[in-house]
Amino acid sequence: MDPAELVGLLAETGRLRVFAALVLGARDHAEIAEATGLSPKAVGAALHRLHTGGLIEDAPRGYLPRTALFKETARAVAAPSPVDKPHGYADPKVEQLIGTFVQDGRLLRLPAQQSRRRIVLEHLVTSFEPGVRYPEREVDTVLRAWTDGGLVDHVTLRRYLVDESLLDRDGGEYWRSGGWLDVGH
Numbered sequence: 001m002d003p004a005e006l007v008g009l010l011a012e013t014g015r016l017r018v019f020a021a022l023v024l025g026a027r028d029h030a031e032i033a034e035a036t037g038l039s040p041k042a043v044g045a046a047l048h049r050l051h052t053g054g055l056i057e058d059a060p061r062g063y064l065p066r067t068a069l070f071k072e073t074a075r076a077v078a079a080p081s082p083v084d085k086p087h088g089y090a091d092p093k094v095e096q097l098i099g100t101f102v103q104d105g106r107l108l109r110l111p112a113q114q115s116r117r118r119i120v121l122e123h124l125v126t127s128f129e130p131g132v133r134y135p136e137r138e139v140d141t142v143l144r145a146w147t148d149g150g151l152v153d154h155v156t157l158r159r160y161l162v163d164e165s166l167l168d169r170d171g172g173e174y175w176r177s178g179g180w181l182d183v184g185h
Contacts, residue, residue: 001054001055001069001072001073002073003073003074003076003077005053006055006070006073006074008053009049009050009053009055010055012046012049014036014038014042014043014045014046015046015049015050017036017037017038017046018032018036018038018043018046018047018050019046019050019055019056019065020036021035021036022056022063022064022065023065023067026062027059027061027062027063027064028061028062028063029043029044029047029062031062032047047063051063054066054069055069055070086099087099087102087123094119097111097116097119097120098119098120098123101120102120102123102124105145105146106146106147106148106149106150107120107124107146107147107150107152107157108150108151109150109151109152110152110157110160117160118164121160121161121164121166121179122166122178122179122180124143124146124157124161125161125166125167125176125178125179126179126180127142127146128142128167128174128175128176129176130175130176131175131176132175132176133173133174133175134173134174134175135172135173135174136169136172136173136174139158139167139174140154140155140158143157143158158174162174164178165177165178166178166179
């Protein structure tokens with residue numbers, strides 16, 4: 001299936017809802033109408049268009065989504081993930097260290113060795129602008145983005161940043177107090 005065809009089939013909200021209902025287990029007109037809130041006429045029209053477009057197929061008690069076709073088409077147009085995405089460090093050892101623990105903008109885990117952990121923390125603290133005071137809620141939001149899907153939680157990360165004097169705090173506010181500064185910008 002051509003990616004443009006796939007997008008065209010799912011561009012209309014009703015067809016997208018019907019396809020989603022099928023993916024989630026609805027099989028016949030009544031189940032799909034109940035799951036989507038669409039009228040039987042709208043469900044029938046969407047099913048007809050999805051069927052003629054090849055995105056769903058007949059099944060013993062209704063319809064089945066052709067999820068393998070959907071995945072194959074989506075993967076064909078997905079941008080390949082970069083193998084080595086540099087973080088901008090001139091020192092290849094630091095670049096390799098950061099690349100080991102930080103991938104796709106996410107902290108996977110922290111090094112056990114304190115000196116290596118400090119380098120990773122200095123990388124992370126650059127998310128905070130020097131001279132700006134942040135409420136704890138905002139600090140947590142930034143750190144949650146770093147830790148999403150990793151083995152370190154945002155509270156532990158915040159504690160390490162404070163313990164390493166990269167962030168200071170007072171009265172529920174935090175500010176950057178350490179780490180290197182990029183003066184090239």
